[in-house]
Amino acid sequence: MKHEKRSLLRNNAVQSLLASLLCILIGLLVGYVVLLIINPAGAGEAITTIVKNFMTYSRRNAQLKYLGSTLVKTAPLLMCSLSVLFAYKVGLFNIGAAGQYVVGAGASLYCALAWHMPWYVCLLAAVVAGAALGAVSGLLKAYCNVNEVISCIMLNWISLYLVNTLLSRVKEATSPYTLTLASTNPGAILPRLPAFCMAWFNDNQYVTIAIPLAVLIAVAIWVLLEKTKLGYELKATGCNKFAAKYCGMQENKNLILTMGIAGALVGMGAAMLFLTGFEQWQCTQSSIPGMGFNGIAAAFLGGLNPLGTILSSYFIQHITNGGAYVDKTMYSAQISDFISALIIYLCGFVLFFKFALNNWLDRREEKKAARVAESAEEGGKAE
Amino acid sequence: MILLLQYTLIFASVLVLVALGGCFSEHSGVINIGLEGIMVMGALGGALMMKFLPAGTSAFLMILLVVLAAILLGMIYSLLLAVAAINFKADQTLVGTAMNLLGTAGATVFVKAMNTAESVDNVSSTIQYIDAKKAFLVNIGGFEFNWFMLLAVIALAAAYVVLYKTRFGLRLMACGEHPQAADSVGINVYKMRYAGVLISGMLGGLGGIVYITAGVSEWKFENGVAGFGFLALAVMIFGQWKPTRIALAALLFGFFRALGNVYTGFDFLKALELPSSVYNMLPYIISLVVLAFTSKKSRAPKAEGVPYDKGQR
Numbered sequence: 001m002k003h004e005k006r007s008l009l010r011n012n013a014v015q016s017l018l019a020s021l022l023c024i025l026i027g028l029l030v031g032y033v034v035l036l037i038i039n040p041a042g043a044g045e046a047i048t049t050i051v052k053n054f055m056t057y058s059r060r061n062a063q064l065k066y067l068g069s070t071l072v073k074t075a076p077l078l079m080c081s082l083s084v085l086f087a088y089k090v091g092l093f094n095i096g097a098a099g100q101y102v103v104g105a106g107a108s109l110y111c112a113l114a115w116h117m118p119w120y121v122c123l124l125a126a127v128v129a130g131a132a133l134g135a136v137s138g139l140l141k142a143y144c145n146v147n148e149v150i151s152c153i154m155l156n157w158i159s160l161y162l163v164n165t166l167l168s169r170v171k172e173a174t175s176p177y178t179l180t181l182a183s184t185n186p187g188a189i190l191p192r193l194p195a196f197c198m199a200w201f202n203d204n205q206y207v208t209i210a211i212p213l214a215v216l217i218a219v220a221i222w223v224l225l226e227k228t229k230l231g232y233e234l235k236a237t238g239c240n241k242f243a244a245k246y247c248g249m250q251e252n253k254n255l256i257l258t259m260g261i262a263g264a265l266v267g268m269g270a271a272m273l274f275l276t277g278f279e280q281w282q283c284t285q286s287s288i289p290g291m292g293f294n295g296i297a298a299a300f301l302g303g304l305n306p307l308g309t310i311l312s313s314y315f316i317q318h319i320t321n322g323g324a325y326v327d328k329t330m331y332s333a334q335i336s337d338f339i340s341a342l343i344i345y346l347c348g349f350v351l352f353f354k355f356a357l358n359n360w361l362d363r364r365e366e367k368k369a370a371r372v373a374e375s376a377e378e379g380g381k382a383e
Numbered sequence: 384m385i386l387l388l389q390y391t392l393i394f395a396s397v398l399v400l401v402a403l404g405g406c407f408s409e410h411s412g413v414i415n416i417g418l419e420g421i422m423v424m425g426a427l428g429g430a431l432m433m434k435f436l437p438a439g440t441s442a443f444l445m446i447l448l449v450v451l452a453a454i455l456l457g458m459i460y461s462l463l464l465a466v467a468a469i470n471f472k473a474d475q476t477l478v479g480t481a482m483n484l485l486g487t488a489g490a491t492v493f494v495k496a497m498n499t500a501e502s503v504d505n506v507s508s509t510i511q512y513i514d515a516k517k518a519f520l521v522n523i524g525g526f527e528f529n530w531f532m533l534l535a536v537i538a539l540a541a542a543y544v545v546l547y548k549t550r551f552g553l554r555l556m557a558c559g560e561h562p563q564a565a566d567s568v569g570i571n572v573y574k575m576r577y578a579g580v581l582i583s584g585m586l587g588g589l590g591g592i593v594y595i596t597a598g599v600s601e602w603k604f605e606n607g608v609a610g611f612g613f614l615a616l617a618v619m620i621f622g623q624w625k626p627t628r629i630a631l632a633a634l635l636f637g638f639f640r641a642l643g644n645v646y647t648g649f650d651f652l653k654a655l656e657l658p659s660s661v662y663n664m665l666p667y668i669i670s671l672v673v674l675a676f677t678s679k680k681s682r683a684p685k686a687e688g689v690p691y692d693k694g695q696r
Contacts, residue, residue: 157667161661165658165660286609331492334492334495348473
């Protein structure tokens with residue numbers, strides 16, 4: 001059989017990449033228009049500041065250092081997006097990543113500050129806490145038919161208030177922030193990278209093993225989903241719960257397991273940030289940290305591929321950090337949140353985009369085939 | 384005690400309005416997770432109207448204009464969901480989530496920009512409406528009657544009549560149950576779904592302005608509406624997508640939410656010495672427990688969340 005040459009545009013990965021780039025482009029464009037409306041004078045500068053992020057520093061050392069800072073926050077974001085992606089592949093929408101992130105932070109910080117545990121115990125505690133919270137949503141879905149989106153949102157708020165109460169026991173006397181790890185328990189800080197790696201980031205002290213670990217886990221998730229029996233079973237359950245049951249899979253167990261793994265990923269991500277000492281928890285926080293929600297953006301922008309999310313997580317964190325550099329006398333830092341929310345919205349159109357693209361390709365091929373047939377016919381007449 | 388009743392009623396009004404909004408949208412076949420974002424947008428519209436109306440405006444005109452502004456902004460914002468979910472067959476959960484994030488971020492960016500434009504030092508995301516808020520309140524012997532409570536009752540009655548007693552309502556529900564069958568008897572499913580989503584935008588926007596004026600006289604838009612849109616969804620599920628049951632469910636949830644505001648006024652609750660965060664958590668815990676017990680036999684509209692495709696069999 002003749003091997004047909006397929007257009008490069010037919011490739012699913014290429015289509016996903018195109019769609020994501022289009023989402024980014026439109027998102028940035030709309031963001032620019034909004035900046036123009038707010039204050040036309042600085043809009044051009046502001047949007048380039050957001051896109052440039054640490055490149056706005058002119059000194060190379062400062063650039064390297066703030067590249068490190070962006071990466072420090074990319075690691076937890078990558079974990080959140082992996083979690084969202086993992087659950088989505090099994091047909092669940094893990095909007096509870098935000099809450100699992102909160103309990104992960106709470107568990108790791110409490111173990112570190114109140115019980116003076118070493119870093120690996122704190123990391124494990126965060127994983128367990130996140131997994132437990134995720135499993136609650138899974139249990140409710142499996143046995144009580146509660147929509148996981150609703151239960152996750154309720155758990156997000158419950159965990160926020162719980163963690164605020166818990167961590168106010170280990171907070172600084174004069175501020176709403178938790179004690180610093182460096183002063184209370186340096187043993188809980190994640191190990192730094194080897195010295196030659198640290199030089200890449202101008203010895204940014206917050207750069208730890210969390211960054212390569214997150215990338216490794218992304219690869220592991222890809223292997224789990226694509227190359228193992230468990231991954232196949234989970235995906236099958238997501239496609240059709242009843243068919244999976246018919247085939248002898250334990251669909252309820254799979255649901256709970258999925259949410260548990262998803263929660264564990266996020267909990268670990270939270271520990272990866274808070275155990276670097278980069279941030280302290282603010283115990284009077286009245287809104288849920290945006291990390292988990294940004295994870296949704298990164299997961300979909302990455303075309304729901306674990307390896308794609310490495311890039312997209314970096315991008316989302318890049319513009320989020322960039323937002324902090326805009327001229328505060330004209331604009332607010334939330335403009336980056338606005339742009340990433342827009343990008344999530346646009347990701348909703350990706351399926352349609354692929355459908356339209358394939359349609360267009362089909363039509364083009366049909367026309368081409370028709371033209372070839374026509375010319376062949378004409379050629380036949382001439383003879 | 385009167386204070387508890389007052390807060391219960393006002394929070395129940397919010398929940399009734401927003402849950403009815405969700406009810407219309409879901410009966411037409413579109414899941415509206417974006418109610419939270421719609422509420423923020425409605426709240427923004429109403430708050431801006433209160434801020435910019437001149438001080439001498441009569442109470443009636445004030446109420447009318449504020450309500451109209453909230454409804455209008457809520458409806459415009461809900462178009463984002465309608466276009467994506469109905470015309471482009473997008474994942475409704477994803478789009479709804481995006482709308483929630485977009486609503487809060489957008490409103491914050493807007494309000495901050497407005498505040499900074501007024502004075503460079505003001506980087507807050509707060510709108511104040513102390514004087515304007517008085518137009519909505521009538522004091523009846525210690526009980527602050529809020530005109531929004533009446534609006535909620537009217538909306539409830541109207542929703543019941545529209546859904547069960549009019550041709551439009553019955554057709555709307557048909558589109559959420561079996562759109563192919565509805566289409567086969569000449570109902571335009573796309574139009575009906577647009578109507579459902581727009582009505583939910585209207586009620587959601589209205590609920591938003593009621594929520595932010597319920598307790599305080601200024602609002603920080605960075606906080607969004609603190610998960611109230613999702614509480615309303617829980618109310619809707621607990622109310623089994625039926626207006627009358629939704630009203631009862633809203634009263635129950637409103638009561639627990641109100642407790643958080645006024646628990647210090649009760650000696651026996653104060654004596655328990657629970658931290659205030661327990662009361663903050665209460666509505667969410669209750670809704671989780673209630674959902675766990677009632678979702679098993681819930682009767683959601685059959686075709687909700689499934690994009691309608693004319694060519695599908």
